[in-house]
Amino acid sequence: NAGVTQTPKFQVLKTGQSMTLQCAQDMNHEYMSWYRQDPGMGLRLIHYSVGAGITDQGEVPNGYNVSRSTTEDFPLRLLSAAPSQTSVYFCASSRTGAQEKLFFGSGTQLSVL
Amino acid sequence: GENVEQHPSTLSVQEGDSAVIKCTYSDSASNYFPWYKQELGKRPQLIIDIRSNVGEKKDQRIAVTLNKTAKHFSLHITETQPEDSAVYFCAADPTGNQFYFGTGTSLTVIP
Numbered sequence A: 001n002a003g004v005t006q007t008p009k010f011q012v013l014k015t016g017q018s019m020t021l022q023c024a025q026d027m028n029h030e031y032m033s034w035y036r037q038d039p040g041m042g043l044r045l046i047h048y049s050v051g052a053g054i055t056d057q058g059e060v061p062n063g064y065n066v067s068r069s070t071t072e073d074f075p076l077r078l079l080s081a082a083p084s085q086t087s088v089y090f091c092a093s094s095r096t097g098a099q100e101k102l103f104f105g106s107g108t109q110l111s112v113l
Numbered sequence B: 001g002e003n004v005e006q007h008p009s010t011l012s013v014q015e016g017d018s019a020v021i022k023c024t025y026s027d028s029a030s031n032y033f034p035w036y037k038q039e040l041g042k043r044p045q046l047i048i049d050i051r052s053n054v055g056e057k058k059d060q061r062i063a064v065t066l067n068k069t070a071k072h073f074s075l076h077i078t079e080t081q082p083e084d085s086a087v088y089f090c091a092a093d094p095t096g097n098q099f100y101f102g103t104g105t106s107l108t109v110i111p
Helices: none
Strands: A004-007 A010-013 A019-025 A031-038 A042-051 A054-057 A064-066 A076-078 A087-094 A108-112 B004-007 B010-014 B019-025 B032-038 B045-051 B056-059 B062-067 B072-077 B086-092 B105-110
Touching (some): A004 A087, A019 A031, A019 A087, B010 B019, B032 B062, B045 B056, B045 B062
Parallel strands (some): B010 B105
Antiparallel strands (some): A019 A076, A031 A042, A031 A087, A042 A054, A064 A076, A087 A108, B019 B072
């Protein structure tokens, strides 16, 4: 049981490039979410999903897209990277919803030059 | 949306002393309040949570208190140990699906 797996661990992009951060969980969790963590600003919710085929915006969704075609996977797409998207990104999941223990992935350190 | 404020941003205590971290929230619909601990370079991990129908919850050396009228909740760590050194985040959830986190408290326990 691997829990929540995020790839890659580190990524450097140039402004305007696109990329996808991968997130997979093997706990059959319905709820999955993406956060960004910036110094002095805590964790901010980007997008979340309460089940396959269902996604919704969080606190800071601009510049990011998500999809949830399977229960296990919840990729985060940056369509045109900007320096303001330099951050540490965490994927998190829980059994049925946010009001339960969140299991976090190990994070992705993204730098946009 | 919800606004969660967390104080202090940094806290240093001597080993064995107590540490208290306080959070306030703005949305009266919030009814779930977790606390996460994040060690340097690691992922956040839940250490304790409380729901709005409970005023206090304790788990060994950590406890959380909630005052819904005043819209604030606090984390209490007693008999602190060096391994308690980490960043602690509070959060509130007003919708059932969205956490709003505080900005974090960096706790240092001095041996």
